[in-house]
Amino acid sequence: SQQGEEDPQALSIQEGENATMNCSYKTSINNLQWYRQNSGRGLVHLILIRSNEREKHSGRLRVTLDTSKKSSSLLITASRAADTASYFCATDAGGWMDSSYKLIFGSGTRLLVRP
Amino acid sequence: DVKVTQSSRYLVKRTGEKVFLECVQDMDHENMFWYRQDPGLGLRLIYFSYDVKMKEKGDIPEGYSVSREKKERFSLILESASTNQTSMYLCASSLWGTSFTGELFFGEGSRLTVL
Secondary structure, eight states, rough: OOOOOOOOOOEEEEEEEEEEEEEESSSSOSSSEEEEEEEEEEEEEEEEETOOOSSSEEETTTEEEETTEEEEEEESOOOGGGGOEEEEEEEEEEEETTTTSSSEEOOEEEEEEEE | OOOOOEEEEEEEOTOOEEEEEEEEEEEEEEEEEEEETTTTTTTEEEEEESSOOOOOOOOOOOOEEEEEEEEEEEEESSSSSOGGGGGGEEEEEEOOOGGGGSOOOOOOEEEEEOO
């Protein structure tokens, strides 16, 4: 089963609006990351938030993490057509001593920003 | 900037053929990974390597093997390609210091079609 699950699966907004995507996970984590993927291309790292952090900003991106609810959200403010892409959260599921010492990706949210 | 280069963006092979997917990174990263990406299934880890000649199975290693003879190069091998291996293959690398769950740098992907 997947560690991270994004919600919604697809999101369509108008340029200039904010886009919010959510990620839920099942087990305790050390960090959570968000990646972006343009159609047919590789993934690009956006932001990493550690389990002891609650919020992090990078340009128009704002990520929050609620470890009590095992959830994270990615907010893109003032969206642009160029933000059209799929967005994935990725979590680690433990430490070196267990079998989950790797990133596990969700299925992603497809964001369409209409000009 | 870190560059991860995958040798082929698009390949078409026939069932039973041996397929080599090559990945080269230029930032002296210790860790390298091979994922496959399929619609609705997200990214699934096939194999990873944390040092030259070292390899570890991921979640779906069956039907695949890997080779890491040099630090910068990580090859994925399909010994006898099958139609269910039609997929997008993504190579990634990361620094050892970030463990296996730090920021990943991805290549552009190799879309393999097996007929």
